[in-house]
């Protein structure tokens with residue numbers, strides 16, 4: 001079924017967010033979420049050293065549905081498509097919003113390309129259909145704003 005993603009801004013200051021998967025993609029996602037004040041936790045069979053050293057709470061274990069309790073939302077960055085399908089189904093049942101990294105067909109929400117400067121945020125998205133165009137447009141906007149308004 002065709003998806004229609006509504007762009008909204010959610011307050012995640014102090015909210016618990018779970019990342020399933022502990023590799024490079026999970027680390028990138030962690031950095032973005034921390035910029036917005038979330039209390040991020042990571043659950044994965046193997047958690048990378050850079051995630052361990054970032055000081056966040058992590059669980060080095062295999063995913064199970066019971067671990068979803070208490071989270072506002074969840075980002076899955078695993079390397080297992082069947083597991084990702086299961087996580088989406090579990091999230092829907094448990095009332096946890098699910099994003100499966102780079103898999104729009106398994107996402108309840110998608111992440112836009114962001115330019116953030118103080119309280120102002122510009123978010124560019126393509127309804128999950130053309131991420132490279134989102135990144136290109138964000139970069140153009142970012143250059144324009146930096147040149148015209150945010151010169152140091």
Ligand SMILES: C[C@@]1(CC(=O)O)C2=NC(=C\c3[nH]c(c(CCC(=O)O)c3CC(=O)O)Cc3[nH]c(c(CC(=O)O)c3CCC(=O)O)/C=C3\N/C(=C\2)[C@@H](CCC(=O)O)[C@]3(C)CC(=O)O)/[C@H]1CCC(=O)O
Nearest residue numbers: 101102104110111112113114125126127128129130131134
């Ligand atoms: C904007 C950003 C936000 C973020 O992730 O926070 C984001 N992707 C980012 C980066 C990025 N994504 C990809 C690469 C190349 C990596 C590589 O190949 O090495 C890089 C570059 C990189 O990693 O540097 C590949 C990719 N991504 C998706 C697919 C599948 C597909 O499109 O079908 C494919 C494979 C495409 C192909 O077939 O080639 C899907 C999604 N990516 C989205 C968001 C959502 C759509 C948003 C929208 O509506 O436009 C959506 C639908 C789901 C989601 O993940 O939420 C972040 C910008 C970081 C920044 O610069 O700030």
Ligand SMILES: NC(=O)c1ccc[n+]([C@@H]2O[C@H](COP(=O)([O-])OP(=O)(O)OC[C@H]3O[C@@H](n4cnc5c(N)ncnc54)[C@H](O)[C@@H]3O)[C@@H](O)[C@H]2O)c1
Nearest residue numbers: 021022023024025026044045046062063077078079101102
């Ligand atoms: N690395 C990138 O830059 C990149 C770029 C584009 C797309 N992707 C996609 O993003 C996803 C993740 O990429 P990555 O490079 O971070 O992968 P990775 O292989 O480094 O990490 C996968 C993580 O999933 C965990 N995992 C697997 N099965 C699990 C289970 N049952 N329970 C708990 N944890 C489990 C592993 O322990 C590991 O920490 C993949 O689908 C990949 O195709 C990654």
